[in-house]
Amino acid sequence: MRHDAPASIRALLGSRVPGHGFPPAVYADPGLFDAELEIIFRRHWIFVGLACELPQPGSALALDVAGVGLLIVRGADGVLRGFVNACRHRGARLVAPGQATLRRILCPYHHWAYDLEGRLVAARQMGAGFDPRAHGLTPVHLRDVAGLLYAHIRDDPPADIDDLADAMTARLAPYRLDDAKVAHEEDVVEQANWKLVIENNRECYHCAASHPELCASFVTYDFGYDPASLTASQLAEAERHEARIAAATQEWEAGGHPSAAIEHLTGHPTHFRTQRLLMAGDGESQTRDGRAACTLKLGRLTRSDLGDVHLWGHNCWHHVMADHAVCFMIVPLSPTETLLRTKWIVHRDAVEGRDYTLDRLTEVWKATNRQDAALVALAQSGAASPVHVPGPYSPHTERQCEAFAAWYEQRMQAHLGASGSTPRLVARDDGRRAFA
Numbered sequence: 001m002r003h004d005a006p007a008s009i010r011a012l013l014g015s016r017v018p019g020h021g022f023p024p025a026v027y028a029d030p031g032l033f034d035a036e037l038e039i040i041f042r043r044h045w046i047f048v049g050l051a052c053e054l055p056q057p058g059s060a061l062a063l064d065v066a067g068v069g070l071l072i073v074r075g076a077d078g079v080l081r082g083f084v085n086a087c088r089h090r091g092a093r094l095v096a097p098g099q100a101t102l103r104r105i106l107c108p109y110h111h112w113a114y115d116l117e118g119r120l121v122a123a124r125q126m127g128a129g130f131d132p133r134a135h136g137l138t139p140v141h142l143r144d145v146a147g148l149l150y151a152h153i154r155d156d157p158p159a160d161i162d163d164l165a166d167a168m169t170a171r172l173a174p175y176r177l178d179d180a181k182v183a184h185e186e187d188v189v190e191q192a193n194w195k196l197v198i199e200n201n202r203e204c205y206h207c208a209a210s211h212p213e214l215c216a217s218f219v220t221y222d223f224g225y226d227p228a229s230l231t232a233s234q235l236a237e238a239e240r241h242e243a244r245i246a247a248a249t250q251e252w253e254a255g256g257h258p259s260a261a262i263e264h265l266t267g268h269p270t271h272f273r274t275q276r277l278l279m280a281g282d283g284e285s286q287t288r289d290g291r292a293a294c295t296l297k298l299g300r301l302t303r304s305d306l307g308d309v310h311l312w313g314h315n316c317w318h319h320v321m322a323d324h325a326v327c328f329m330i331v332p333l334s335p336t337e338t339l340l341r342t343k344w345i346v347h348r349d350a351v352e353g354r355d356y357t358l359d360r361l362t363e364v365w366k367a368t369n370r371q372d373a374a375l376v377a378l379a380q381s382g383a384a385s386p387v388h389v390p391g392p393y394s395p396h397t398e399r400q401c402e403a404f405a406a407w408y409e410q411r412m413q414a415h416l417g418a419s420g421s422t423p424r425l426v427a428r429d430d431g432r433r434a435f436a
């Protein structure tokens, strides 16, 4: 049964006990899911891909997110632009999902043609009064953050994308993610609500038991622990790690590599957290032995001990290391299904078989993704059951789940009208549509 009346959505959003997981319907309700697509995914900046996937004029990347086809194109002028991937005639999809190289954007239906900047340049038999200038592709806001592409579908994008850009440009510029390449890409459809996928990513409470490959390089203490529940030797290990990361952070920053944690969570429209993390073992990379998977370092890096620059957003997470980066994005498909898209990035000149092997490059996160997919499906099976009573997040190891849940509630409430009504589509004077 649908519960899409605005009042029921508002009631659902207000029904979480702080410090606890969401009530069952928040992971299953179709009406709430539709409102989330509109508010969280079309009215907030979302990660959509990498600039290096569009290396030259005419490069294009198409993907579907939140019921909208997005088309990113590098124009003849070299500028990346975002559009709605739908013809302005009768809406046909212009470019199939994935990467393409285009000379112009030709609609397969009645052959209207657009240039690489989105202008309509050919439309046959439309009559003397037809104005091609009024029928260019619908633009979508696009922001290149040090090679990570973020899109905002509706008008009035939050200005605090500048905070994300400032923080990440300082951290990622030496890695030249804009001049790298995607060595491998994997899609996994997880049988869980998108929020369970994000919650799972925001804690490592489950890591030791479930992620043997990841734990070879990942230090779970970084995301909190309860000193009272550790053995004396574990506590000593945790304290040694804290001392090491404090010293490394100081040394990295002194060397011009910003590293301290920055958290823009509740109170910020654009949700992100970043920190340069120290990896375990040899500390070079998220591989099974902690050593680099690619012999060529990213960008203009000369040292391999720069840790893992991690970045979280509300639809993504990233790990950027000296030898490679792994970028993850999620696309909600239904209240109970979420696409997880993972991309492994190496230096543009790295050659498979010489500088890296796909097996070694991808094995840790492929295994971790599989393990996480199983865990979130388990969580969905009970968390969305109508009789489930949500338990508390650990105040030590799941603080970031609470931070995400609180951000989500705040952003949903901010976009629901005072009356609790969902946004209404209205026509504007310039012919575009906007939500009122």
Ligand code: FES
Pocket: 087, 088, 089, 090, 091, 092, 107, 108, 109, 110, 111, 112
């Ligand atoms: S729908 Fe594209 S030309 Fe008709």
Ligand SMILES: [Fe+2]
Pocket: 200, 201, 206, 207, 211, 368, 372
């Ligand atoms: Fe996990």
